[in-house]
Amino acid sequence: MPETEFVARLKDVTKTHMLDKVEIQALKGITADIPRNKFNVIIGQSGSGKSTLLNLIGCIDTPTTGSIEVCGKDVASFSDDEMSDFRARHIGFIFQTFNLMPVFSAYENVEYPLLINKTPAGERRERVLATLEKVGLVDHRDKFPNELSGGQRQRVAIARALVKNPEMVLADEPTANLDHRTGTEIIELMQNIQAKDKTTFIFSSHDKNLITNAEDLFMIMDGVIL
Numbered sequence: 001m002p003e004t005e006f007v008a009r010l011k012d013v014t015k016t017h018m019l020d021k022v023e024i025q026a027l028k029g030i031t032a033d034i035p036r037n038k039f040n041v042i043i044g045q046s047g048s049g050k051s052t053l054l055n056l057i058g059c060i061d062t063p064t065t066g067s068i069e070v071c072g073k074d075v076a077s078f079s080d081d082e083m084s085d086f087r088a089r090h091i092g093f094i095f096q097t098f099n100l101m102p103v104f105s106a107y108e109n110v111e112y113p114l115l116i117n118k119t120p121a122g123e124r125r126e127r128v129l130a131t132l133e134k135v136g137l138v139d140h141r142d143k144f145p146n147e148l149s150g151g152q153r154q155r156v157a158i159a160r161a162l163v164k165n166p167e168m169v170l171a172d173e174p175t176a177n178l179d180h181r182t183g184t185e186i187i188e189l190m191q192n193i194q195a196k197d198k199t200t201f202i203f204s205s206h207d208k209n210l211i212t213n214a215e216d217l218f219m220i221m222d223g224v225i226l
């Protein structure tokens with residue numbers, strides 16, 4: 001995969017959702033280059049198009065028109081199979097609602113992506129423990145999601161996103177279900193990991209006050225990047 005300075009490049013991207021035969025133009029011509037090895041922040045109010053944009057970059061959805069290059073690949077015309085393969089290989093996701101598997105322990109939730117990509121057992125154990133260490137949860141590894149606080153659940157989700165060393169981590173409003181202080185801690189944790197490991201993050205929020213030190217900031221409003 002070519003090493004470019006941008007993890008994603010979007011040109012004239014539009015996305016129209018259909019809702020009960022009504023067209024909703026969620027993205028109205030986005031052109032943006034998103035730098036690699038940075039903590040990228042997307043700020044925009046509810047309905048501005050943040051999730052639609054992240055779903056395109058994350059190969060969860062395809063654009064209506066325009067071109068998108070992710071990790072050097074033209075992904076706009078990928079088939080469903082190509083998209084899921086690309087996601088599994090290259091992208092880690094962190095969700096607003098954590099999306100942990102309730103019957104799996106913290107350890108097993110983090111291990112899951114490595115089982116999927118058939119990482120050998122010894123390496124798997126090393127990587128799961130090292131990643132749980134990064135998020136400060138080694139001592140809680142045998143707990144189940146319902147035995148953990150919201151902030152701890154999100155730390156498990158961060159470890160799950162990071163464990164396969166993805167090219168980028170997409171975090172769509174990961175702090176929306178946390179109180180302000182815990183949300184700030186989660187952002188600091190992601191920023192510290194980013195600074196140390198140089199992982200590319202794309203983080204979104206509707207709350208511009210949550211991030212005071214963003215260098216790589218994109219403001220989105222009504223489907224347009226300002």
Ligand SMILES: Nc1ncnc2c1ncn2[C@@H]1O[C@H](COP(=O)(O)OP(=O)(O)OP(=O)(O)O)[C@@H](O)[C@H]1O
Binds near residue numbers: 025047050051053
């Ligand atoms: N699957 C869908 N079907 C129909 N309309 C949609 C769909 N997803 C999003 N939209 C519409 O597209 C626009 C952008 O939505 P999007 O979810 O991308 O915004 P957002 O910035 O993520 O909002 P929030 O902060 O509330 O999560 C909104 O008008 C929304 O109603």
Ligand SMILES: [Mg+2]
Binds near residue numbers: 050051052172173
């Ligand atoms: Mg959203």
